[in-house]
Amino acid sequence: MTTPLLTVENLTLNYRTGGDPVQALRGVSLTARAGEVLGIVGESGCGKSTLAATLMGLAGTNAEITDGAVSFRGENILTAREETRRKLRGKHIAMVFQDPMTAFNPVLTIGAQLVDFQHNSGTPKRQRHSAARDMLDRVGIPDPDICMGRFPHELSGGMRQRAAIAAALLMQPEILIADEPTTALDVTMEAQIIHLLRNLQSDYDGAIIIVTHQLGVIAQLCDRVVVMYAGQVVEEADVDTLFHAPRHPYTKALIACDPASLSIKEKRLPTIGGRPPDLAHPPAGCAFADRCAQVEPICRTAAPPRVEIGPDHIAKCHEAWS
Numbered sequence: 001m002t003t004p005l006l007t008v009e010n011l012t013l014n015y016r017t018g019g020d021p022v023q024a025l026r027g028v029s030l031t032a033r034a035g036e037v038l039g040i041v042g043e044s045g046c047g048k049s050t051l052a053a054t055l056m057g058l059a060g061t062n063a064e065i066t067d068g069a070v071s072f073r074g075e076n077i078l079t080a081r082e083e084t085r086r087k088l089r090g091k092h093i094a095m096v097f098q099d100p101m102t103a104f105n106p107v108l109t110i111g112a113q114l115v116d117f118q119h120n121s122g123t124p125k126r127q128r129h130s131a132a133r134d135m136l137d138r139v140g141i142p143d144p145d146i147c148m149g150r151f152p153h154e155l156s157g158g159m160r161q162r163a164a165i166a167a168a169l170l171m172q173p174e175i176l177i178a179d180e181p182t183t184a185l186d187v188t189m190e191a192q193i194i195h196l197l198r199n200l201q202s203d204y205d206g207a208i209i210i211v212t213h214q215l216g217v218i219a220q221l222c223d224r225v226v227v228m229y230a231g232q233v234v235e236e237a238d239v240d241t242l243f244h245a246p247r248h249p250y251t252k253a254l255i256a257c258d259p260a261s262l263s264i265k266e267k268r269l270p271t272i273g274g275r276p277p278d279l280a281h282p283p284a285g286c287a288f289a290d291r292c293a294q295v296e297p298i299c300r301t302a303a304p305p306r307v308e309i310g311p312d313h314i315a316k317c318h319e320a321w322s
């Protein structure tokens with residue numbers, strides 16, 4: 001097993017609101033290892049984006065981390081000085097967002113921005129220019145020289161996302177976090193970006209973390225998967241085990257109720273009856289109990305244990321063995 005690059009331990013985060021705090025992350029633990037693609041999947045509101053932002057040291061201003069650690073190569077990002085965090089973000093951990101426009105300044109050309117993103121690299125401008133051009137080529141932009149002179153709005157959505165991936169990769173980060181990288185794209189573009197990310201993975205030594213609500217993206221891209229529900233990790237497994245031998249009733253329901261969702265054409269997670277709990281008042285027992293087909297009385301009163309089903313396979317459930 002390779003050493004973890006990033007370790008998240010018992011991460012607990014509340015959003016301060018006018019009323020009771022929203023408990024967006026409730027004891028999240030996971031690891032991302034060099035050379036793997038880790039998927040984080042769950043329905044809207046389960047805490048995926050909060051987790052991704054916190055991994056970048058970018059939790060919102062009303063977010064309060066009340067417990068836990070996020071360690072990159074052994075250093076806790078959460079307690080590091082802002083300068084260290086900025087360096088980590090610029091050089092070691094990069095992020096690609098759902099809307100690639102957010103990666104770029106609309107009034108500067110793609111080339112000017114890609115050159116500028118490397119300003120801390122210490123290399124001369126001409127070298128940065130050719131590194132930018134080569135990276136656009138590597139992410140499959142057909143005419144990188146022309147693209148360098150274009151403004152962001154002059155590119156199609158798919159090309160813009162490629163350019164955003166190029167921007168993220170320019171500093172050769174050890175961790176690439178992609179938050180819903182294909183959600184804003186049409187099916188054809190989406191397939192192309194998945195293909196690109198899969199190809200990148202083969203010659204990338206770092207870890208790629210994909211945050212998505214699409215099981216199809218997970219199935220096509222990931223080595224290992226973390227399933228989140230109501231601010232917690234409810235199951236973690238390698239991708240084959242997750243799809244063929246899921247142990248948490250939430251994962252089972254997602255997969256069983258709509259096998260077609262494994263196609264990337266399906267943009268939504270399959271719907272299962274009921275709704276997740278209000279994270280300002282999560283229940284004492286299992287957060288999934290009200291929607292669970294296997295619910296037992298204990299599920300309503302006691303928090304489920306973290307059960308180790310096998311190597312690298314855990315499920316947080318009272319009924320994980322049934």
Ligand SMILES: Nc1ncnc2c1ncn2[C@@H]1O[C@H](COP(=O)(O)OP(=O)(O)OP(=O)(O)O)[C@@H](O)[C@H]1O
Nearest residue numbers: 015022024043044045046047048049050051060279
């Ligand atoms: N700034 C904020 N202030 C208060 N509550 C917030 C804030 N941001 C997110 N939340 C709440 O925290 C919980 C987790 O939200 P988050 O956006 O991380 O989930 P998500 O799984 O990424 O959902 P989506 O896919 O819809 O973005 C939700 O209940 C959400 O309403």
